[in-house]
Amino acid sequence: MKLLRVGATGAERPAILAADGTIRDLSSVVPDIAGNVLTPEGLARIRAVDATKLPVIDASTRIGPCVGNVGKFICVGLNYADHAAETGAAIPAEPILFMKATSAICGPNDNVILPKNTLKPDWEVELGxxxxxxxxxxxxxxALDHVAGYCVVNDLSERNFQTERGGQWTKGKSADTFGPIGPWLVTRDEVADPQNLKMWLEVDGHRYQDGSTKTMIFGVQYLVHYISQFMSLQPGDVITTGTPPGVGMGIKPEPIWLKPNQTMHLGIEGLGEQTQLTVPYSG
Structure with missing residues (x-):
């Protein structure tokens, strides 16, 4: 199943992408795509419904984050061997974990607001x-028995905040709108192998990232197992699993940073695409 949330910010409704490509309203079936709705029992309830009998939602309706009320937004750093190489970092012996503020979450096609005093804003396509x-x-x-599904994440970063303001990655990852997720939550049964998905990202039509989850150092199964040794994971928590090479900070001879009025377009095979316009902070 491909589940999504549509409507104005803060007032999204649960929906499903039907086989005919129409978006159907799930409000009569579940209250949201969140929490216990994502359990095996909750997903079974949705699966039992004939989507063709549900009301059609206009295709022009805004698509919101594909999960609501996220409790934890957990990130994995330097989890692609080729990305670690481009940044000059050593291959980590264990997963590098940090948190991204849940207030960074936004819809997959919402504008990305470059934060006040930004110097080095950057992009990162990731498997969520x-x-x-x-x-x-x-x-x-x-571990995979605990996964509801997968989605596209743009793990936006402000590299100056991340690496030059005290060494706390969370500071560079948590600006408002720095966590677009979606368009869909694609349930686990529709993703045959999460370690064999093509992924890409373009800025203003130039393809900077063109990778695959094949080059992950620590795969999804191991990450869920590993993270659960340090904290419990609840339905609706999101883990974003690292990015392949081609981020702005890794470009030679000089890094390239995002600027206002640029368009990012990114996607992962089978999980959909995102498009965001960068806009300056306006207070």
Missing amino acids: VIIGKEARYVDEKD
């Missing part, structure tokens, strides 16, 4: 993993 069943000290072999 959405938890569907509570995970606490899970074995690696059972």
Whole structure:
């Protein structure tokens, strides 16, 4: 299934992408695409519904974040061997974890607001993993049983805040609108192998990132297992799993940073596409 949330910011309705390509309203079935709706039981309830009998939502309606009420937005740093190489970093022995503020979450096609005093804003296409069943000290072999589905994430970063303002990555990752997710939550049964997905990102039509989840250092299964050793994971938590090479900070001979009025277009095979316009902070 491809689940989404549509409507004005803060007033999104749950929806499903039907087989005929229409967006259908799930409001009569579930209150939101969030929390316990993402459990195996909650997804089974949606799966049992004939989507063709649900009301059609106009295709021009805004698409919001594909998950509501996210409790934790967990990021994995330097998780692609080729990305680590472009930044000059060593391959990590264990996953590097940090948090991204949930207030950064926005819709997949919303404007990205470049923060006040920004110097080095950057892009990162990433595979998002959405938890569907509570995970606490899970074995690696059972880890995917706790995944509801996958989505596209643009893990936007302000590199000056991230690396030159005290070494806390969270500061460079958490500006408002720095976490577009969606357009869809694609349920796990529709993704045969999360470690074999093509992914790409363009800025103003120039393709900077053109990679694959094949080059992840730590795969999805291991990450869910690993993170659950340090914190419990609840339905609706989002893990964003790292980015392939081609980010602005890695471009030689000089890095390239985002500027106002640029268009980012990105996607992951089978998970949909995002388009964002960068706009300056206006107070």
